[in-house]
Amino acid sequence: GQGRHTTIVQKLWKSPVAKILFRNALRVWAGAHSWLPSSRCLSSKKAMSQQSPILVKGDTPPRQTTPPPAAAAASPAAPAPPPPAASPLMFSVLTWNVAECLPAKVAPRDWTLEKSTSEIIRNIQGLGADVVCLQEAPSKDFTISEDYLLVGATPSHCGWVQLHVKPMLMAFFSRVQACGPSVILELKKEDTTFSVASMHLEPFASGGPKRLRQLAAMQGACSASAGYVFAGDANIRTEEGKEFVSSGLVQDAHATFQRSRPFTWDTYKNKYHGHDPAALYTSNYDRIWTAGCVAATDCRVCCDHPASSEAGHFLSDHFGLFARLILSPSIQPLPATPSTTTATGVSTKRPANSPPSGFRPPPPSRPRGFDKDRRGPR
Numbered sequence: 001g002q003g004r005h006t007t008i009v010q011k012l013w014k015s016p017v018a019k020i021l022f023r024n025a026l027r028v029w030a031g032a033h034s035w036l037p038s039s040r041c042l043s044s045k046k047a048m049s050q051q052s053p054i055l056v057k058g059d060t061p062p063r064q065t066t067p068p069p070a071a072a073a074a075s076p077a078a079p080a081p082p083p084p085a086a087s088p089l090m091f092s093v094l095t096w097n098v099a100e101c102l103p104a105k106v107a108p109r110d111w112t113l114e115k116s117t118s119e120i121i122r123n124i125q126g127l128g129a130d131v132v133c134l135q136e137a138p139s140k141d142f143t144i145s146e147d148y149l150l151v152g153a154t155p156s157h158c159g160w161v162q163l164h165v166k167p168m169l170m171a172f173f174s175r176v177q178a179c180g181p182s183v184i185l186e187l188k189k190e191d192t193t194f195s196v197a198s199m200h201l202e203p204f205a206s207g208g209p210k211r212l213r214q215l216a217a218m219q220g221a222c223s224a225s226a227g228y229v230f231a232g233d234a235n236i237r238t239e240e241g242k243e244f245v246s247s248g249l250v251q252d253a254h255a256t257f258q259r260s261r262p263f264t265w266d267t268y269k270n271k272y273h274g275h276d277p278a279a280l281y282t283s284n285y286d287r288i289w290t291a292g293c294v295a296a297t298d299c300r301v302c303c304d305h306p307a308s309s310e311a312g313h314f315l316s317d318h319f320g321l322f323a324r325l326i327l328s329p330s331i332q333p334l335p336a337t338p339s340t341t342t343a344t345g346v347s348t349k350r351p352a353n354s355p356p357s358g359f360r361p362p363p364p365s366r367p368r369g370f371d372k373d374r375r376g377p378r
Contacts, residue, residue, distance in 0.1 A: 088328035094129035095231035096320035105274040132164040133198030152183035156200035199232035227292025253288040253296035271312025299323040
């Protein structure tokens with residue numbers, strides 16, 4: 001009977017009910033004895049551990065990882081970082097006298113006006129300049145492509161002077177004006193105003209004084225600008241160019257970067273007007289001048305490759321000039337220059353894809369076959 005009783009007790013002890021009753025009895029018994037930790041004692045000790053410790057004399061206070069709110073409020077605020085410096089604007093300029101897109105005298109017989117015009121446009125698009133300055137454009141409304149906006153045109157002694165720009169630069173548009181045989185586009189980037197001009201100055205050796213007056217008028221029209229770019233067929237002679245550069249802190253991009261490179265006028269190589277042994281010479285009538293906050297970083301002669309297999313066949317009697325420019329306020333700005341000549345045809349409205357109105361009708365086209373050596377270059 002005792003063995004059977006022992007077996008029943010063991011089964012009851014291992015049952016879930018017996019375990020629950022034993023745990024409850026143990027908790028009641030432990031609560032009556034303070035030397036055993038109860039659940040209440042454990043929770044109170046945890047709360048005390050979270051309180052600030054009581055320091056006894058000689059103890060070292062613990063290091064605070066974060067400052068108290070009062071100290072944080074008393075500390076001075078960190079200075080704001082300085083604003084980023086304005087990035088300089090970089091753009092490119094192409095100038096080219098396209099001789100009204102007329103075919104050269106030495107062109108193949110099947111070389112038409114349409115063929116010549118399309119090849120000139122193809123060359124301009126291939127260079128991808130941001131600003132295109134054309135001289136002797138065939139008409140007031142001559143356009144290059146949808147990649148360019150025609151912002152201004154004015155007549156010169158031969159054909160039209162035009163200024164085309166890519167839409168990117170029109171974000172800085174301020175105004176456009178005509179000043180004699182030049183179109184001047186005024187742009188403003190942040191607080192810096194600068195001008196870009198396409199020009200076709202007085203021709204012939206005897207036109208030197210008038211050319212310098214035309215340049216002075218253009219400088220006066222740009223008196224509100226911190227810098228400018230004058231690009232085009234200047235018909236300038238060597239001494240006149242030196243005089244102009246030395247008079248107004250002007251940089252001649254071609255003279256700076258192309259001292260020993262090809263000329264923009266070379267009748268030894270270019271037989272646009274035919275094979276005339278008496279009219280052989282070289283010159284640099286086409287110029288890109290910069291001043292003030294605009295400077296050239298590179299310049300080269302372009303559009304100087306033969307148009308066909310015919311010897312001496314080129315698309316124009318002039319070669320082009322291509323320059324890369326930088327606009328930066330850190331470059332020395334222009335000195336204050338009083339305006340001596342008032343520009344005409346001022347337009348303060350943003351132009352559409354058409355030149356400003358109010359210009360004179362175009363002059364008659366130059367006669368074909370004249371002797372440029374005797375009469376002088378255009």
